[in-house]
Amino acid sequence: MPDVTDRRILRQLLADPDIPNAALAERAGVTAASLWRRLDRMRETGVIRTIEARIDWRKLGYEVQVSLRFTLDKTHPRAFDEFIAAARRVPEVTEIQTFLGSVDLRLSVIARDMAHWQQLYRESILTLPHVADSDALMLVSTIKDVQELPL
Structure with missing residues (x-):
């Protein structure tokens, strides 16, 4: 400790x-x-896992950031594994999180612009397996983004 x-x-x-x-x-x-x-x-001891770069995607030309929430069809025993494997293959997916509750997973996705987002959505997101329901939240602004804790 x-x-x-x-x-x-x-x-x-x-x-x-x-x-x-x-x-x-x-x-x-x-x-x-x-x-x-x-x-x-x-x-x-794992207290410090890594020191990593935090990238400002907008400065690299990715103007669109979307948070996608998914509920999976859990009647298939490998639904989570297959969904996660497919999501990992999408280069624009920057984060994958799993949850307990009404939402099973959340993906953070970046796109260069709305046309790129539409293409990603149609070709990569809509084809993810075992999706029962989804919801998209498009980032408008970030008010607070810190990694600090009251240590």
Whole structure:
């Protein structure tokens, strides 16, 4: 379990994932050697899974972002597995989540523009297997998007 110092390191890392280790150690109030040991331990225990890039898809020309919610026909025993396998093959699907409740899965999908979205919808989304119901939510704006937690 992370202690107070680990949490301080994590807060700094979440605030600035690109921070050099020397600056991270200074901000967290530990030596460089201590920081290295603590980061290594947090990676080994799975507290830190990965440090990754967050991409602004709009800056790469993907102006349309859609969240699709699906309810599957669960009479087929492999409905989830087959749906997920098919969704993974769609390059524009950036995220797949499963849920308990009235919605079984959610896909995040990006498209360059509305024409590209229509093509994706017709050729890739409508052909996903075992769909009983679906709902699309088109992103208009993002008000808050943080990865920080009150550590």
